[in-house]
Amino acid sequence: MPASAAPDLAASRAPSLAVADLVVQRREGPGPARLILDHVSLAVAPGTVVGIAGPSGAGKTTLLHVIAGLLRPDGGSVHWDGGELGALSEAARDRWRRDNVGLVFQDFQLLPELSVIENILLPIRFDHWGTPRAKRDGAALLAARVGLDQRTARAGSLSRGEQQRLAIARALMRRPRLILADEPTASLDAENGARIGDLLIECARENEASLLLVSHDEALLARAAQRYRLADGKLLGERTR
Numbered sequence: 001m002p003a004s005a006a007p008d009l010a011a012s013r014a015p016s017l018a019v020a021d022l023v024v025q026r027r028e029g030p031g032p033a034r035l036i037l038d039h040v041s042l043a044v045a046p047g048t049v050v051g052i053a054g055p056s057g058a059g060k061t062t063l064l065h066v067i068a069g070l071l072r073p074d075g076g077s078v079h080w081d082g083g084e085l086g087a088l089s090e091a092a093r094d095r096w097r098r099d100n101v102g103l104v105f106q107d108f109q110l111l112p113e114l115s116v117i118e119n120i121l122l123p124i125r126f127d128h129w130g131t132p133r134a135k136r137d138g139a140a141l142l143a144a145r146v147g148l149d150q151r152t153a154r155a156g157s158l159s160r161g162e163q164q165r166l167a168i169a170r171a172l173m174r175r176p177r178l179i180l181a182d183e184p185t186a187s188l189d190a191e192n193g194a195r196i197g198d199l200l201i202e203c204a205r206e207n208e209a210s211l212l213l214v215s216h217d218e219a220l221l222a223r224a225a226q227r228y229r230l231a232d233g234k235l236l237g238e239r240t241r
């Protein structure tokens with residue numbers, strides 16, 4: 001095999017994401033079901049930063065939750081690394097998510113009684129008996145990278161912006177290959193928002209991860225290689241640079 005084939009081979013080992021024809025319906029009360037995602041398709045190569053904007057209620061969080069395997073779609077598929085998520089059992093899907101996905105939830109989903117460091121360590125809770133020193137050091141480093149120095153503080157005592165940064169540190173703890181970030185800078189000032197944008201993009205680059213950013217933050221969206229707008233359940237208007 002020629003030596004020049006090696007980099008391509010290495011690149012092809014990173015998993016890619018393919019979303020095809022997703023349909024999600026929601027029923028509230030006795031009325032007819034509402035179409036929230038209307039045949040949404042999206043292909044994301046390894047290491048790509050994708051930005052998704054769109055009005056409130058457009059289905060952005062719903063889309064991320066389907067991609068993360070937290071919500072079963074009514075139609076369509078999500079493929080990761082060539083395998084279909086919908087074909088996995090619930091337990092296998094939970095394992096897949098734990099091993100591959102870093103999720104920054106719009107409402108953070110922190111455990112308020114646990115400390116900053118304990119929250120960052122949550123994703124590795126099932127990997128080890130006890131917490132290895134290297135993991136604690138890794139968690140402390142992540143806390144520093146998001147600018148949190150109150151490591152023993154209860155998560156519930158933090159400001160909203162601090163909680164958002166903690167949620168991001170936790171999502172990055174396992175060096176995920178797929179980072180799904182739902183409004184990751186919504187509670188941050190411009191300076192902290194830019195810093196968090198840098199961190200997410202750096203971490204994606206370090207791990208050749210795909211990064212999906214749902215955001216209203218124009219400065220953050222401008223850094224995405226692929227940009228979309230979700231409106232009325234349809235993913236529109238790709239702008240690629």
Ligand SMILES: Nc1ncnc2c1ncn2[C@@H]1O[C@H](COP(=O)(O)OP(=O)(O)OP(=O)(O)O)[C@@H](O)[C@H]1O
Pocket residue numbers: 026027028036054055056057058059060061062063106
């Ligand atoms: N569990 C649910 N049951 C019924 N409807 C729901 C449920 N979750 C979300 N919806 C509806 O689905 C639609 C899309 O919601 P979603 O949270 O995905 O929007 P979004 O684009 O993330 O909005 P925002 O920018 O405000 O976060 C909304 O109309 C919402 O009311």
Ligand SMILES: [Mg+2]
Pocket residue numbers: 060061062106182
């Ligand atoms: Mg949302």
